[in-house]
Amino acid sequence: MTTAVQVKKLTMVQAVTDAMRTMLEEDESVLVLGEDVGQNGGVFRATDGLFEQFGEERVIDTPLAESGIVGTSIGLAVNGFRPIAEMQFLGFIYPAFNQLMTHATRMRQRSMGRYTVPMVIRAPYGAGVKAPEIHSDSVEALFTHIPGLKVVIPSNAYDAKGLLIASIEDPDPVLFLEPMRCYRSSRTEVPDEKYSIELGKASYVKEGSDVTVMTWGAMVPDTVKAVEKFEKEHNATCDVIDLRTLYPLDKDTIAESVKKTGRVVIIHEAPSAGGVNGDIISVINDTSFFYLKAPIQKVTGFDTPVPVYSLEQEYLPSSEKIISALNTTLSY
Amino acid sequence: MLERFPVTQYINEDGELIKQEVQEELSLDLVKMFYEKMLRARMMDKKCVNLQRQGKIGTYVQYEGQEAAQVGSALAIEEGDWMFPSYRDHAATMTFGHSLRNLLLYWVGRIEGGIPPEGKNIFPPAVPIASQLLHATGVAWAEKKKNTDRVSLVYFGDGATSEGDFHEGLNFASVFKAPVVFLNQNNGYAISVPTEKQMNSKTIAQKGLGYDIPSIRIDGNDILAVFIETKKAVDRARRGEGPTLIEAVTWRYGAHTTADDPSKYRDQSESDRRRTTTDPLLRLEKYMKNENSWDEEWLASMEQKITNEINTAISEMKDYPKADIDQVFSHVFEKPTWTIEQQREHHMSIKRGKV
Numbered sequence: 001m002t003t004a005v006q007v008k009k010l011t012m013v014q015a016v017t018d019a020m021r022t023m024l025e026e027d028e029s030v031l032v033l034g035e036d037v038g039q040n041g042g043v044f045r046a047t048d049g050l051f052e053q054f055g056e057e058r059v060i061d062t063p064l065a066e067s068g069i070v071g072t073s074i075g076l077a078v079n080g081f082r083p084i085a086e087m088q089f090l091g092f093i094y095p096a097f098n099q100l101m102t103h104a105t106r107m108r109q110r111s112m113g114r115y116t117v118p119m120v121i122r123a124p125y126g127a128g129v130k131a132p133e134i135h136s137d138s139v140e141a142l143f144t145h146i147p148g149l150k151v152v153i154p155s156n157a158y159d160a161k162g163l164l165i166a167s168i169e170d171p172d173p174v175l176f177l178e179p180m181r182c183y184r185s186s187r188t189e190v191p192d193e194k195y196s197i198e199l200g201k202a203s204y205v206k207e208g209s210d211v212t213v214m215t216w217g218a219m220v221p222d223t224v225k226a227v228e229k230f231e232k233e234h235n236a237t238c239d240v241i242d243l244r245t246l247y248p249l250d251k252d253t254i255a256e257s258v259k260k261t262g263r264v265v266i267i268h269e270a271p272s273a274g275g276v277n278g279d280i281i282s283v284i285n286d287t288s289f290f291y292l293k294a295p296i297q298k299v300t301g302f303d304t305p306v307p308v309y310s311l312e313q314e315y316l317p318s319s320e321k322i323i324s325a326l327n328t329t330l331s332y
Numbered sequence: 333m334l335e336r337f338p339v340t341q342y343i344n345e346d347g348e349l350i351k352q353e354v355q356e357e358l359s360l361d362l363v364k365m366f367y368e369k370m371l372r373a374r375m376m377d378k379k380c381v382n383l384q385r386q387g388k389i390g391t392y393v394q395y396e397g398q399e400a401a402q403v404g405s406a407l408a409i410e411e412g413d414w415m416f417p418s419y420r421d422h423a424a425t426m427t428f429g430h431s432l433r434n435l436l437l438y439w440v441g442r443i444e445g446g447i448p449p450e451g452k453n454i455f456p457p458a459v460p461i462a463s464q465l466l467h468a469t470g471v472a473w474a475e476k477k478k479n480t481d482r483v484s485l486v487y488f489g490d491g492a493t494s495e496g497d498f499h500e501g502l503n504f505a506s507v508f509k510a511p512v513v514f515l516n517q518n519n520g521y522a523i524s525v526p527t528e529k530q531m532n533s534k535t536i537a538q539k540g541l542g543y544d545i546p547s548i549r550i551d552g553n554d555i556l557a558v559f560i561e562t563k564k565a566v567d568r569a570r571r572g573e574g575p576t577l578i579e580a581v582t583w584r585y586g587a588h589t590t591a592d593d594p595s596k597y598r599d600q601s602e603s604d605r606r607r608t609t610t611d612p613l614l615r616l617e618k619y620m621k622n623e624n625s626w627d628e629e630w631l632a633s634m635e636q637k638i639t640n641e642i643n644t645a646i647s648e649m650k651d652y653p654k655a656d657i658d659q660v661f662s663h664v665f666e667k668p669t670w671t672i673e674q675q676r677e678h679h680m681s682i683k684r685g686k687v
Contacts, residue, residue, distance in 0.1 A: 057477065063507055068466055068500030075470015079414075080478065095496065102460045103467065109663040110446050110456045116666070148664050171666040200669070248669035 006192040013183040015157035015190050016046045016122070019164035020084060022194050024054050027082065030168060033060040034069055034086030034122075043088055044124055044183055066096040070121065074104050077119040082168060090125035090177060091137035104173045105148030120167045120174045126218050127269060127301075127316055128181040130309040136180075137306055138217075138270040143175050144247040144279065150174045150199055151246040155220035157188035159244060162197030170199060181218035202250035204257075208237030211329055212257040214280060215267040216243045219317060223267050226322035233323075236330055246276050254280065255287035262293035263329040269316050272300040294332035297325040337537040337549040339581055342556040345609055347618025354560065360625050366555045367616045369407065370399040372638045373423035374613060376432060379642050380439065384590045389439040392590045393420045397553075397603070400612030401517045401580040402487070403427045404558030408566050409485050409513075414453040414475075416468040416486035418461070420517075420584075424487055425454050432645035437652060443659055444652070462492035465501025465514065472510040472569070483511040483569040485562070491522025493536050502577065506543040511569035513562060514545075514577045517552060519584045524597035540577035552580030553612040583610065657683075 010018065023030045032047055032054075038061035041048035051059040062069050066087060073083040087093045093100075100121070107117045127136035143151050152167055152174055154160035160178070167174040202214075205224055208231070215223045220242045227238045239257045243249065258264055264284060266277045277298045284296065299317040307315050342351045349355060377396045384392040395402065402423035409415065415428050422435050429452040438445025438457070446456030458464035468486035475482040492498050493516065505512045516536050520527055533539065540547030546568070550557045558580055565576035585603040587594045594600055608614070620626040661668055661676040668676070 063500070063503050065496075065500040065503065067497055068504050071463065071466025071497060071500065072470035072473060072504050075467040075472070075484075076474045077470075078467070079471045079474035081474055098460055098497075099463060099466065103458075103463060105664075107456075108665070109660075110443065112443055112447055112659065112663050114447055115455070150665075248671055251670060 007189045008192065009187040010157045010190045011184045011187055012154065012157045012160045012178070013044055013046050015161040015188070016164060016178060017048055017050065018190060019161040019168070020047065020050060021053065022161075023165060023168045024050065024058060026194065029080060030082045030084065031058055031060060031076065032084045032086070033062050033073065035062055035064050035088055037061060037086050042086060044180070046122070046178070047086070066092055066094075067099050070096040070099040070104065073119050074099060074107065074117055077117045078107065078115045082118050084120045084122060084168060087121060087123035089131070089135045090123040090139065091134040093121070093123055097142075100143075100149065100173070101146055105146050108148070108172065116171055117173050118171050120164070120176050122164075122176045122178060124178045124180045124183070126179045126181055127306050127312045128218060130312075131180070133308050136309070136312060138268075138301065140177060140246055140270055141275045144276055148173065149247065151177065152199055153177045153179065153217045153244065153246060155179065155182055155217055155242050155244070156186065157190050159197060159203070159242075161190050162195050163199070163244060165194060166196040166199050169196065174199070177217065179218035182221070186221065197244070200245045200248045200250055202241050202243045202245070202253040204253075205240040205242050206238070208239050208261070210236040210261055211238045211263040211265060211326055212241065212261045213238050213265045213267065213326070214241045214243055214254065216246065217269070219267050219269055222317070222319070223322060226319040227326070229319065230323045230326045234330065238326070243280075249279060249283055251283045251287055254283050258284050258288040259291045262291050263332075264292070264296040265322070265325045265329055266296065266298045267300070267317050267322060269301045271303045272298065273303045275300060294329045297329045299325045333534040333538045337535045337547070337579070339549050339551050340557055340561060341551045341554050342560060343554050343615055343619050345615060347615055347620075347622050349619070354556070358556065360623070363616060363620060364630070366403070366407075366559070367613065367620070368634055369403045369427050370555065370613050370616070371634060372641070373399045373403055373426060375635070375638050376426065376435070376642055377423070379646075380436070381586070381590060383436075383646070384439070389436065390441055392439050393588070394586045394590065395420050395423050395584065397583045397585040397606070397611070398517055398519060399423050400555035400558055401515070401552035401582045404555040405485060405513075405515050405562040405578075405580070408559055408562035409483065411451070412453065412482050413566075414455070414468065414471050414482065414484040416455045416464040416484060417457045418464060418487050418489065418492075419457045419459055420489065421457065421487040428452065428454060430454055432642060433648040433652070436645055436649040440649065442652070442655055462488055462495035462497040462501070464488065465492075466497055466504065468512050469501050469505045469508075469510045472505070472512040473508050476509070476511055476572070481570040483513060483566055485513045485515060485566070487515050487517065489522060490516065490518040490520070490527050490530055490536060491525065492516070493539060494530055502540065502543045502545055502575070505575040506545050509572070509574035511572070512575040513565040513569060514575060515562065516577065516579045518579055518581050521584070521588070521598065523588045523592065526598070536579040537577060545575050545577050547577040547579070549579045549581065552582030553610045554615060555612055
């Protein structure tokens with residue numbers, strides 16, 4: 001006899017909550033902490049109901065101090081807990097950068113494994129929700145450059161739950177970035193039960209044979225729309241790959257798709273300079289360079305601060321820009 | 333504020349016990365133990381400076397003059413408690429059980445140098461200023477959550493009190509009543525910047541007021557004051573009454589590090605004067621002389637014992653197996669990522685090719 005898996009259609013932010021609830025129920029050492037995460041349930045309601053269910057000893061409102069939140073989480077993690085620390089917005093993480101760079105990610109090596117830091121930092125990020133300045137920063141590449149840190153970004157509810165559970169269970173620090181644009185823009189079927197998605201594994205959003213399109217976060221649904229339009233206008237099909245983990249990248253999936261299509265478009269809303277696009281191109285260079293039929297195209301934000309919201313739509317990679325890049329690679 | 337936070341002393345510069353209420357607890361054995369631990373720390377520090385001058389270890393951070401502040405406080409915590417040193421606090425860590433060999437290994441650039449003996453809860457020295465206050469708070473908070481009576485003792489200098497993490501550490505500890513003892517060593521200078529340029533406040537202890545943290549200013553060259561007041565703070569923390577801030581006023585005789593030249597920013601004759609006035613070892617010597625219990629033979633035998641211990645540690649450091657590049661690749665993540673594995677393989681294959 002098989003038991004039917006209970007499934008609910010959830011928004012991504014509900015799935016994030018569901019992942020934390022699942023882990024808080026399963027593991028006494030899991031804690032949620034940050035500013036407004038308790039009674040208020042988080043500014044995006046990501047911790048809604050957790051305070052009521054688990055109490056103030058497990059879901060903790062902290063003082064407004066990002067370095068303090070991350071720094072004390074390091075101590076909690078070293079001493080037997082699994083903190084999930086919330087930054088209210090990724091653009092507010094800069095005061096905590098020192099704790100991440102100099103301690104959280106080095107503790108294992110500096111102590112040769114005596115002290116480890118199994119913690120997750122969650123942060124909403126990205127443009128397109130008309131937030132005030134700084135709130136919309138998309139600076140994931142700052143963190144893929146930190147040795148000792150995994151960087152994970154879901155684009156839908158199902159992935160969000162599985163990836164967040166995997167992040168909480170990971171023995172090392174994980175930065176879990178939640179694209180605000182995806183929080184409530186769609187619903188996906190999410191099983192009630194616990195499941196995890198291996199970190200470092202990309203997923204095929206759709207499969208095709210002519211162009212490999214790689215992206216993550218809130219650019220995934222935008223990219224799919226643009227690709228569908230492009231495919232209708234051309235006699236061509238695309239692989240659309242959601243990378244999901246930006247460090248470590250899934251080199252096997254990248255190589256497999258590039259070897260099949262020979263044409264690549266990389267799309268991200270972050271600035272191009274020093275961006276993750278460079279790492280992806282480096283993987284292609286090492287694994288599948290000789291399969292390329294055209295120069296790799298990239299569609300990114302500008303090398304400027306993310307503009308205030310009257311101009312943010314101009315900043316974000318548009319459907320026109322994505323289709324233009326697809327046209328360019330196909331015309332070679 | 334100077335009146336509100338007077339410098340608490342137990343034994344004054346003339347070696348006189350000025351708090352008679354502790355006389356019964358102050359046995360000669362205890363005084364001799366204090367002296368021996370401080371002498372051990374001082375001899376180790378001097379040896380390290382010598383080793384650096386000979387090129388046998390790298391740049392070294394000395395603490396001579398601060399032995400009472402470090403040794404006295406380290407003796408106030410127990411096995412199972414946690415210590416969070418900065419890079420200048422080897423007198424504290426060696427007193428709490430860190431091995432002299434590993435201390436030396438730290439200064440020859442070995443990862444092993446930051447690792448305490450099994451069962452000793454000592455963090456690797458924090459290099460970024462004040463960052464360790466938050467770790468101490470987090471660890472102590474965890475102990476509180478686990479319903480233990482273990483505490484954190486964290487060291488930092490006067491300059492650290494200008495950093496945000498100092499304030500965030502005190503605030504978090506205060507809000508969550510974490511069992512932490514914040515032990516500040518105010519040695520007068522943050523490299524070249526004197527206290528009066530570091531802060532407009534007259535004391536560091538008063539900074540605890542803003543966080544409702546009991547705070548005290550003590551003579552950091554008086555080991556009895558350091559020991560007793562730290563012990564009180566530790567006991568408070570163990571009872572669940574939260575954090576304490578202690579400002580131990582002291583002085584470093586030498587440079588900030590062996591790479592620094594203090595004559596550029598301060599009059600070093602002050603250090604010479606202090607060797608004859610406020611020195612922590614001299615103070616106990618005077619006390620013992622006042623008590624007619626000073627014993628040159630005892631001193632000589634201790635010096636010999638400590639010299640032997642240090643020489644053994646130096647030999648162990650020299651004989652320690654060569655650093656292995658595998659340590660770099662193996663301890664970043666529990667399981668190395670493919671990028672790290674790839675870089676390890678490439679590095680090793682190039683190395684093998686060169687042999």
